[in-house]
Each structure stands twice: as C-alpha cells, then as structure tokens.
Amino acid sequence: xxxxxxxxxxxxxxxxxxxxxxxxxxxxxxxxxxxxxxxxxxxxxxxxxxxxxxxxxxxxxxxxxxxxxxxxxxxxxxxxxxxxxxxxxxxxxxxxxxxxxxxxxxxxxxxxx
Numbered sequence: 001x002x003x004x005x006x007x008x009x010x011x012x013x014x015x016x017x018x019x020x021x022x023x024x025x026x027x028x029x030x031x032x033x034x035x036x037x038x039x040x041x042x043x044x045x046x047x048x049x050x051x052x053x054x055x056x057x058x059x060x061x062x063x064x065x066x067x068x069x070x071x072x073x074x075x076x077x078x079x080x081x082x083x084x085x086x087x088x089x090x091x092x093x094x095x096x097x098x099x100x101x102x103x104x105x106x107x108x109x110x111x112x113x
Contacts, residue, residue, distance in 0.1 A: 008101030011094075014087055017061035022046060023054045027082055030064060034081035055080055 017023060025044055029035065037055070041048045058064040059080075066080050 008097040030082045036077045
C-alpha cells in the first residue's frame with residue numbers, strides 16, 4: 001500500500017490508524033514476523049481486549065491483515081501481520097488529497113479523534 005496519491009479520506013484513515021501509541025507499537029512488533037493475539041498481547045503487555053480493538057482499527061485501514069489457523073491441538077488462532085505500506089506526507093501530498101475529501105457531515109467540524 002502506498003498512500004502517495006491516495007484520496008483525502010484514505011489519508012485520514014491511515015493517519016488516524018497510526019495516531020495511537022499502542023497501534024504504533026503493534027505495527028513495530030509485527031514488522032519482523034506475524035504473531036497471534038495472545039502472543040502479541042503478552043509481548044506488548046496489554047490486554048487481549050484492548051489489543052483486538054487496536055488490531056481492528058489497523059485492519060480497517062489496511063495496515064495489517066489476519067489469517068485464522070488451527071493449532072496442533074485444534075484451537076483456532078488468529079495471526080496478524082503487517083501489510084506493506086508507505087505513507088509519504090508532504091505539503092504537496094496533502095494539497096493533492098484535500099480536493100478529494102468527503103464533505104463533513106452536518107455538525108462535524110472536520111475534526112477526527
């Protein structure tokens with residue numbers, strides 16, 4: 001995935017997904033090898049529930065992907081890995097993306113948490 005030339009909405013989705021320290025740590029942990037949820041939760045010292053929340057956000061942005069596999073004892077294990085991406089952020093990239101932004105909904109000042 002390459003965010004250069006992306007739509008404004010895609011750029012916001014990518015930046016939003018990366019705007020959290022837990023999600024940055026998840027991407028960093030997955031950069032070398034894939035991991036299953038429990039393994040990653042232990043490595044990052046966060047709860048599985050919180051980890052899954054952040055993994056869903058990263059997956060929705062296309063930054064990680066998941067595969068479900070069966071362990072030797074028959075348990076279903078969800079493995080996550082980083083989807084290769086490059087985000088080039090420059091004034092020119094922002095200027096190119098702005099015209100493609102969706103119109104904010106009524107009452108939305110355009111701010112995204």
